[in-house]
């Protein structure tokens with residue numbers, strides 16, 4: 381039986397019309413886009429689940445804040461408001477705005493990483509991995525084993541494998557591990573949460589070997605919701621107390637604020653200790669690449685909207701509705717016997733495309749196959765989180781075999797209704813019924829050298 385839908389804790393004041401193309405039009409559009417979801421126009425997508433990043437609906441309070449943005453080049457009051465919000469929520473002394481998450485990585489990572497160095501994470505998101513490699517270092521994923529089995533329902537499948545982390549440190553030498561990155565929630569593993577206990581253990585290991593610990597904090601609020609729900613020691617803590625406690629174990633954070641900050645653009649770097657020698661280097665990189673350190677590539681109005689959105693994103697009623705949407709959609713898939721990374725994570729449903737198309741090998745990209753089918757079926761745009769996204773080994777150039785082949789249905793915040801979720805579930809059920817007739821996937825006909833999935837051209841493999 382489908383879960384009860386948690387009603388929206390808001391009402392709708394402004395609407396954005398969307399249109400539905402015919403099936404034939406959609407087939408033409410996806411072919412013109414070289415079967416790459418990023419090549420489609422947004423207006424040709426009926427329900428756009430490509431990402432939950434920057435696709436959020438802002439509140440009336442945030443829009444009012446936009447009008448109050450202070451556009452001073454240096455020392456704008458909007459910067460001070462954002463800094464105060466960051467200091468209050470995360471408990472870190474130094475808060476640096478940047479234009480989005482990858483800008484935070486671009487500014488921070490070269491300070492800590494270089495050739496011969498390694499960075500270890502519970503799991504790197506694709507741009508984060510790219511910035512480790514652009515800094516000349518190598519990225520190693522170290523997620524717990526149960527994350528690799530989508531059917532296994534276990535809490536905190538986003539956790540770091542602490543035993544393996546310590547083995548990796550000993551194998552490569554602590555002096556060569558430039559950074560440990562804890563991604564909360566663990567996006568690539570399915571928006572799976574990280575427990576407070578795991579964070580504490582990782583922090584202890586980092587301290588023991590004197591390795592800096594960075595929190596990749598894009599979905600920090602959704603993570604805190606799961607911690608409160610599923611971790612015994614946190615049941616009676618507020619969401620804010622959990623966030624403060626989680627961040628107390630890190631040394632710094634990099635954040636794409638386009639997710640839990642409920643804005644359309646923005647990012648942050650946070651450094652716990654205002655005396656850290658890192659800060660001067662961060663300011664220097666920020667001034668060179670992003671903008672003066674009191675705006676970091678954002679307009680004053682963007683900082684104002686983010687200062688408000690950070691608080692809206694940690695509101696209890698909002699989080700219950702938000703995770704409730706995931707649980708509702710997941711429960712409809714349970715009823716239909718459609719496999720996904722379970723239990724459902726925080727920002728979307730990651731459908732197990734390898735389970736839906738066992739006949740399609742990883743190098744024909746099952747996650748991409750389901751993405752194209754969803755677009756053809758109902759104008760739904762999703763994306764591959766699997767071998768297609770993972771790409772090639774930077775040293776050998778060989779296609780890597782991902783641990784999973786997911787099609788990610790990322791749900792934008794406060795944008796779609798229960799009826800939209802039903803359309804998504806119905807489309808997946810229709811595809812599952814004809815899945816056995818789809819015998820081939822896609823091959824790449826052109827690809828750029830880095831982050832290929834955004835731009836590559838694909839074509840169907842012929843029978």
Ligand code: F0G
Nearest residue numbers: 431433480481482505507567596598636
């Ligand atoms: N870290 C994580 C965990 C992310 O999910 C993302 C972006 C980034 C860093 C980079 O942030 O996009 O603001 O530069 N994830 C988006 C996604 C793009 O679709 O999952 P950004």
